[in-house]
Each structure stands twice: as structure tokens, then as C-alpha cells.
């Protein structure tokens with residue numbers, strides 16, 4: 083079986099370094115808000131090119147805290163792509179805000195900037211872009227619209243660590259970026275983890291405090307905060323892996339380039355990119371009619387695939403109130419999409435095999 087993503091293989095590359103860091107933590111007996119978190123936050127901000135990064139408990143919390151720190155709540159509308167992973171939308175709902183779904187471009191799967199303006203109302207407060215499947219959104223138009231209407235711009239970077247737009251890394255393209263370090267992400271830890279990046283010192287201080295019981299110093303609480311911290315073990319894993327992220331992303335790009343050049347089956351629609359460095363290929367999502375038959379064929383030929391995602395957010399039971407709405411592009415994507423194996427530890431031979439098997443599909 084060619085596995086979709088072999089996480090043991092991914093992380094075992096760093097085994098001795100991770101072992102050493104864990105030993106250091108055990109020796110010190112310090113598990114939260116310590117040296118590892120400080121070191122990783124500093125390195126991650128440097129990597130993204132932002133002034134600040136705050137480690138938090140997971141990606142959903144990162145999104146949630148950004149919205150919360152701005153004081154957005156009931157009656158406020160936030161624009162979000164209709165085909166994103168549910169977490170982006172849940173973070174908006176969790177704050178009592180109304181998610182306003184905007185359709186994506188079917189070729190890149192990213193929010194279509196030309197459709198944003200029609201969704202703006204006097205209640206709109208922010209545009210939450212999602213760099214879906216690892217490809218940076220074309221931000222120029224988003225910035226222009228936000229500037230014209232006085233809106234904040236936030237980024238969901240959970241799938242796009244290291245992706246670039248005009249030479250600038252995601253997380254540094256808006257008022258604040260939310261990252262997830264869920265194990266399967268391009269930069270993943272060994273459990274849950276997340277971060278917020280920003281250049282705004284006040285926002286940074288506020289999110290840092292909100293994530294730690296609203297506390298700016300011990301037993302002094304300036305906000306009704308929450309507990310959302312990146313623990314020392316996870317921060318250590320991330321600090322070990324971060325220096326290898328660019329090489330891993332380069333390998334993903336190499337695989338994507340190979341797939342795009344060599345998959346020639348007319349039944350398979352390949353993903354499009356704006357520029358070579360815009361995408362870090364968190365997943366390589368292709369589209370095809372009779373998707374389930376194609377997936378079964380790949381399984382029968384020992385190629386593991388995953389569907390990101392089988393059901394669009396507005397058709398989920400959690401959003402029953404939207405079930406009768408129609409977002410035809412999102413629906414078309416969810417009906418036809420399927421992700422091929424993609425990871426930095428796939429071998430050339432495996433990539434070639436997947437390509438041959440896909441090309442032999444009739």
C-alpha cells in the first residue's frame with residue numbers, strides 16, 4: 083500500500099533530536115509556558131516574517147482567539163470561503179458572529195476575490211481567507227476590497243505553512259494569521275498545537291493574555307480569558323521540525339510538479355496554481371466524475387487516498403439552517419474532489435507508481 087501520509091516516517095527522521103529535547107524537558111520538569119514555547123514562538127515569527135507569534139492549543143483556537151480579540155460578536159458578519167474545512171466556520175460561529183459564505187474558484191479551490199464585494203453588508207467586519215490545500219490566496223484584490231470597506235483581513239493558514247504570495251509568507255499577509263500544527267499538517271506536532279501570527283503588538287499581547295486565562299502576569303486577570311496554550315513537548319517538536327519545513331515543502335513541490343506533468347488521464351482534472359511558490363501542497367487534490375469509483379480503483383491498486391472533504395459545510399447537520407441553500411461551486415468541488423498521496427517522505431518510485439496507476443484508470 084502506498085500510504086497517503088506516513089506520519090511515523092515523517093517524524094522518525096527527527097527522532098534523536100526530539101528524544102534529546104524531551105529528555106531536557108523531563109530533566110527540568112517544566113511543561114507549560116517555558117523555554118521551548120518561547121524559542122519556537124520566536125523562530126516561527128521569524129520564519130513567517132511577522133513581529134510576533136503566540137503558541138496556542140490548536141488551530142481552531144487560533145482562529146477563535148483572533149476573532150475574539152477584535153471584540154467581534156453577535157450581529158457581526160465575517161466573510162469566509164464556502165468550501166473550507168468546517169473549523170474556519172466554527173470559529174466564526176463560536177464567537178456569535180455570522181459566517182457569510184463566498185464561493186471559491188473551481189480551478190484553484192481558493193476564495194474567488196471577484197465574488198467578495200457582493201457579500202459585503204453594513205454588518206461585515208472582516209474577510210477570513212483560507213489558503214486551502216496549501217495554496218496562498220491572491221491577496222491583492224482582497225486587500226483592496228478590505229481597504230475600501232474598512233474591513234479586517236484574517237488568514238486561516240492551517241494548511242499552508244511557508245506558502246508565499248508575492249514573496250511574503252502566509253501569516254504575514256493580513257491583520258493576523260491562524261496556524262494549526264495538527265500532526266498531518268505541513269508543520270505538525272505530536273498532538274494538538276496552533277499559533278497566531280501578527281505584526282500588531284497590542285493584538286499580540288491581547289491574544290497571549292486571552293489564551294492564558296486573560297492574564298498578563300500571574301494571578302492578575304485583565305480579560306475573561308480561556309486556557310489555550312501550546313505545551314512544552316509540542317513546542318519542542320515544532321522547534322526541531324521548523325528548520326526542515328522549507329526542504330519538506332520543496333519536496334512536496336517536486337512531487338506536485340511531477341504529478342502535474344505526468345498525470346495525463348483526461349478523466350482527471352488537475353489543480354491549478356498562480357505561481358510556483360504560491361503552493362506548499364498540503365494535499366494534492368484532483369477532481370473527477372465518478373469520484374467514488376476512482377477511489378475504489380486506487381484502493382484496489384494499493385494507493386491510499388483521502389477526500390478533503392466529502393460534504394460542504396452548508397450541507398452539514400451542524401449547519402441545518404443552511405442545508406437548503408445552494409453554493410454550486412462548493413458542491414461541485416465536494417462531489418468530485420479526491421486527494422492523491424502527498425508527503426515529504428514519498429519516494430520517487432512511489433510517486434511514479436501512483437502516476438502510472440492514475441493514468442491507467444479507465
Ligand SMILES: *Cc1c(COP(=O)(O)O)cnc(C)c1O
Pocket residue numbers: 140141142143166167169170212238240241261262263264274275276
Ligand atoms: C486543520 C485545520 C483547522 C483546525 O486546526 P486544528 O488544529 O485541528 O484545530 C482549521 N482550518 C483549516 C483549513 C484546517 O485545515
